[in-house]
Amino acid sequence: MxxxxxxxxxxxxxxxxxxxxxxxxxxxxxxxxxxxxxxxxxxxxxxxxxxxICPGFIDLSTRLREPGQSRKATFKSETAAAARAGITSMCLQPDTRPVIDTPAVAELIKGLAERCGYDQIYPIAALTQKLAGSELSAMLALKDAGCIAVSNANQPVHNLLVLRRAMEYAASHGLLLMFRPQDFCLSNKGCMHEGAVSTRYGLPGIPEAAETIALAQCLELAELTGCRVHFSQLSGWRSVIKIQQAKKYGLNISADVAMHQLDLTEDDIEPFNSAYHVIPPLRSRQDRDALREGLANGVIDAICSDHQPHDIDAKLGAFPETEPGISALETLLPLLLKLVSEGVISLSQGIGALTQKPAAIIQHATGSLSIGSxxxxxxxxxxxxxxxxxxxxxxxxxxxxxxxxxxxxxxxxxxxxxxxxxxxxxx
Amino acid sequence: MSNNLQLNAEGKLKHFLTIDGLSRALLTEILDTAESFAAMSGNQVKKVPLLRGKTIVNLFFENSTRTRTTFELAANRLSADVLNMNIATSSTSKGESLLDTIRNLEAMHVDMFVVRHSVSGAAHFMAQNTAPHISVINAGDGQHAHPTQAMLDMFTIRQKKPDLTRLRVAIIGDILHSRVARSQILALNTLGVAEVRVIAPRTLLPAKVETLGVTVSHDLQAGLEDIDVIITLRLQKERMTSALLPSESEYYKCFGLTQAKLKLAKPDAIVMHPGPINRGVEIDSSVADGSQSVILQQVSNGIAVRMAVLSMAMQSTGDAR
Structure with missing residues (x-):
């Protein structure tokens, strides 16, 4: 052909x-x-x-809800949405049910992808068994089964000794750690950014420090263990500063931001509209502007969709009781073009953040129009x-x-x- | 947004969910309407037929005595039929059951919900999901709002000190967890008081509290200077176990309102408390029962203010039909 x-x-x-x-x-x-x-x-x-005409987009963080939650979404529905959105590769978070902590689940995912005729779905392996944060997953077997990185998804690793050892083990097998920083205790069951808006609506807030403290801890461990770390879905302005400093210092790290974090702030949240309930939460204008600047100057390497489709019931309730997450595949390109039209980045930079950069992070020979690829x-x-x-x-x-x-x-x-x-x- | 949700096309109160977004004129209308009902309470016959044939459901997902009974009395005096439902909250009863509860009651052709719920935004959620002819009155949602409490407090303040614009009001205690405080601050600022001052340790103040339009003090003695109205808030026991405060006795020492401290405010200052009171924790008995206390007036005024809100909201939905 x-x-x-x-x-x-x-x-x-x-x-x-x-x-x-x-x-x-x-x-x-x-x-x-x-x-x-x-x-x-x-x-x-x-x-x-x-x-x-550009390379197909590579999404570093998606959830297709299978296996385990086909009530919310299926491979069939979401790969169709991805194809319509120009996305040709998707990295799948390990918090499926069951968790991606055995090669069997990774194989199951490959099978599901093949059945939909959408081959390029890359599972991210669980860092710890059942994402419980206590015992290491069989990382090498998971790597051999096609997992492109390890991550504990949104689950905390409370014990830093476990995180250290997991990072050392991942490093010995050349595995990338994808880490979304958020301190569990400081988050204190919050459902939005701790600031003027959470105060006005009496909603429990997550301080920006919950992210930066976890980020700082992981940066220290990155140096100690030599593990290559990709920081996922950053949301705060001080995170951008920390990443910038660590890169300057020479740590082998990268970072991404979810597209909606580059567009929306806490001020955009319609009172108690659960469609805006997302974790990490939409933060202040200062945070968003720093994320934009970080993207423009390359401190933040890539953009992901952080796609999290939900069933209607999951979002039907009082704001704090609803499940967080935005269905985001199909708004990825329009929001990118919005950033370009607002002068935040050039179109070429934006496309790079969805193609070349994520390919480099997962060390795949995709994300370009190079001859032979x-x-x-x-x-x-x-x-x-x-x-x-x-x-x-x-x-x-x-x-x-x-x-x-x-x-x-x-x-x-x-x-x-x-x-x-x-x-x-x-x- | 909250504005649109609460008002009908003619700008009349349809739901009463929060003070946020309501105009000074509307708040004043509530107070004036309440005044006409308050005048009636001395009558032999306390009932008026304004809401005859209407059904009001008191939907309480969280325990309450004062608020529920005054809502019930208010509805009775307006000749409405009242159904009290106390639904114990459990961790499993989430949004879906809330929605199902609403749907079931709608099917019984009720006209109004008075709702209390432990989660912020529950009343908004109900207002967005009920049939268009039903009004929702927020009787307290999580840490968000308790607008009828705030209005009865405004009513009480206005009774004692008619010119609100000259007043300096201090709110003392757990602002962080208080829906009452949030609604009071919004109401006081909408009605144009000279100053709202919150007095609490940092652990009991929400982030960027000053964006609500308040000045902040961490020292009760200094904070009471020039104050006309003192509102003390209830201190929940669990604030000690969640490392927000060292002990009740230390709180009392620093922030408990005693006769000696009361003297630091203006000599004619009034003392308020939304109840229930923890005597010897946030307020001394001699102050709570003293001559400057208006705590029981607050309770009486609750009936008139709730009558005003119920009748106004029911009228606007009547117009809509």
Whole structure:
């Protein structure tokens, strides 16, 4: 199968490419960019006139709810949503039911992905058995079963000695630790940012220090153990400063931020609207602006969706009693374009934070349009608008604060290893 | 948002969930309406037929004596039918059961819910999920709001000191966990008092408390200077076990209102407490029962203020239909 994507604006940050042209694909690989290969006859031509051609997006943190919570979402529903969002690789958090702490669960996930025809789902292994924070998981076996990193997801590792040993063990097998910093006790059952808004609404708050203290502890252990650490879903401005200092100092670390953290603040929360209930919580404008700046200057490497689809009941209740999380795959690109239009980052930088950077973090040879690499490609119209409603939404989780809004940016084609997994005409 | 939810298309009170977003004119209307009902309480016949044929459900997910009984009396005096439901909260009764409770009661054609719940936002949730003809009155939700308590306090203050704009009001104690304090602060500021001062140790103040429009003091003696109205808050026993305070006796020593400390406020200062009182913890008996105390007036006024709120909310939903 030979595919030609022609007449688009090609943006490939990994190869510092930003030009008009065409991409040539054969047998699932990119064989040429801009220059027509000799004797190339396309079986399929995609006209990308007025559109952007870029590497497919790599999402460092998603939850597809299977196995265990298919009431909330399924591989079928969420991979369809991902394909429509231009996402070609997804890293899966280990807090499934059962937890991804045995090779069998990792195999099960691979099987589920294959059955939906969406191959590039990468499980993240549990750092500790059952995520309980006390005994190490079989990391090496999990790595061999295809897990790309280890993480304790949102569960705390109370005992720093356990964390130290887990990091040492991960380091000995060259495994990346993905760590979302949040001190359990300081969080004190909070459900939003501790500040003026939590005070006004009498909602229990999570201080920013809950994140920075856990971050600082893990940075110390990163130095002690030599473990490579990726910090996930940062939310506070002082976290950005700590990451900047640690990078300058020479620690082998990276960091990401969830897309909604770059857009929303505590001030955007409609009173008691559970669609805004997310952990880490939406913080102050100062925090958001620092995250934006950190992204712009490269302190924060990547953006993830932190996709967490929920069933309706999970969000139906008084704010603190609802489950946290935002269904976020399909708003990823429109929110990126919003950041670009607000002058926070260039389009090329933004695409880099969703392609080249996450690929480097998980050490995958994807996230670029390099010759010979898998044809993971997203073609999107940066000016097309659409209304976020039931007709245009494909995730099973409708828990998004953007419901009803008009968004800009629409994917027209998604290719995964040269296979067309989404074409807009299907709608 | 909260504004839109509480008011109908004509700007009349439909639900009473929080003081937040309500105008000075509306709060004054509540106080004026309450005054007309208060005048009636001396009558031989205390009942008026305003809400005859209406059904009000007191839905209490959290224990209460004073608030529930005064709501019940208020509804009775307005000739409404009242159904009291005390639903014990358990960790398993979450949002879904709250919604199911509402749906079931709706099916019995009730007209109004008076709800108390241990979770902030529960009353908002109910207001958003009830049938359009039903009013929701918040009788206390988590640490968020207790607007009728705040209004009865405003009523009591106005009775004693008609010009609110000159007043300096001190609220002493556990602001962090207090829905009463949050509603009082909002009401006092909406009605334009000269100053609201909160007096408490740092552990009992929420983050950025000054954004609520208050001045902050950690010293009761210094904080009482020039104060016209003193509101003491109840101190819950669990504040000691959760490392917020060392002991009741130390709290009493620092923040307990005694006769000696009361003298530091203006000589005609009034003393208030939303109840129930912990004598010898946040307030000394001699102060609670003393000549400057208006604590029992607060309770009596609760009936008139709740009559005002019930009748206003019911009228606006009547208009809507």
């Amino acid at each position: 030979k595919i030609l994507i022609q007449n688009g604006q090609i943006i490939d940050p990994a190869n510092q490419l930003n030009c008009n042209g065409s991409v040539y694909i054969a047998e699932g690989k990119i064989i040429s960019v801009t220059t027509p290969p000799t004797g190339f006859t396309a079986d399929k031509i995609i006209d990308a006139q007025g559109q952007i 898998n044809a993971d490609i997203c073609v999107f119209d940066p000016n097309a608008t659409w209304t976020l409603d039931a007709q245009h939404w494909h995730s099973q989780g409708i828990n998004t604060p953007y419901w009803g809004q008009t968004l800009t940016g629409k994917v027209s084609h998604t290719l995964q290893a040269g296979k067309l997994i989404f074409t807009a005409h299907q709608d």
